[in-house]
Amino acid sequence: MSAADYPYFAPPRIGLAHRGGAANPANVGIENTLAAFRTAVELGFRYLETDVHASRDGRLVAFHDEHRAGGHAGCRDYVLGYRAGEDGLNFYYTAMMGHVCIAPGTQEDQDRLLRQEGTFTDALSWTDRFRLAEDGSSLELLSQRGESLVFEPLAAGEVPPLEGTTWALVSFVEPNDQAGLEQSLPAPLDTVAGTDVTLEFRDGTAAGTAGCNQYTAPYSLEGAALGIEDPVSTKMFCEPEGVMEQEQRLLSWLAEAETAQVHGRQMWLVTGDGRALVFTAGPGG
Secondary structure (H helix, E strand, O other): OOHHHOHHHOOOOOOEEEOOOOOOHHHOOOOOOHHHHHHHHHOOOOEEEOOEEEOOOOOEEEOOOOOEEEEEOOOOEEEEEEEEEOOEEEEEEEEEEOOOOOOOOOHHHHHHHHHHHHHHHHHHHOEEEEEEOOOOOOEEEEEOOOOEEEEOOOOHHHOOOOEOOOEEEEEEEEEEOOOOOOOOEEEEEEOOOOOOEEEEEEOOEEEEEEOOOEEEEEEEEEOOEEEEOOOEEOOOOOOOOOHHHHHHHHHHHHHHEEEEEEEOOEEEEEEOOOOEEEEEEOOOO
């Protein structure tokens, strides 16, 4: 079997922008979006590739994120497992990430946000269908109980760049394989309370604080493909209990990360076996 057996490979060859150009540095974190497709067209591509599903009302919708969704609920970040198709949309799994409550303000403000978070995630759990505006300007999730959640896309300037942003670690996420499920469930492990874990990619160097010690490592980034060499760090010993184990987990997972993608204001660094470090953009990021 050779390329000659497939007419597709015969000259003149046709260039396809996979996911809108997943390997293009300008598309890191935004592949399979209108912005990525526009970039591909500006580069001269005439053919674009993505995955498309039909909704119950016959409309075509692009999904390509391994059945995982996530965001910020006002108090904490969250990750969801979902199924979408012609029968509608449902979120079958919800996990919160981060400590209660990471938002600034008084205790009364934080309690209010926590109640809002509970109302929001409860409505998500009852979602069974969606509506997408013709121009892509809004997404409406509709629940079996009559609730409506309306989302608008972040403006381009609101999405932090992967490089040059100070990222704060929210959670370690491990895949939890459950019998009978096609997709493994993301199982978050929050950071040790009272520790600040950060990461910044800049000028070929990844650096930050591991909760106790400072660390640094050379890195390479091509599209979403990431390679971080073994980090080196200072050698202090710190309390509280668990902080040193957390530090070692962070440094080893960083060295094993293979992809980096920005989703909204979250950054996911994912290893080959499905583990992930989930960061959120710090203040001003």
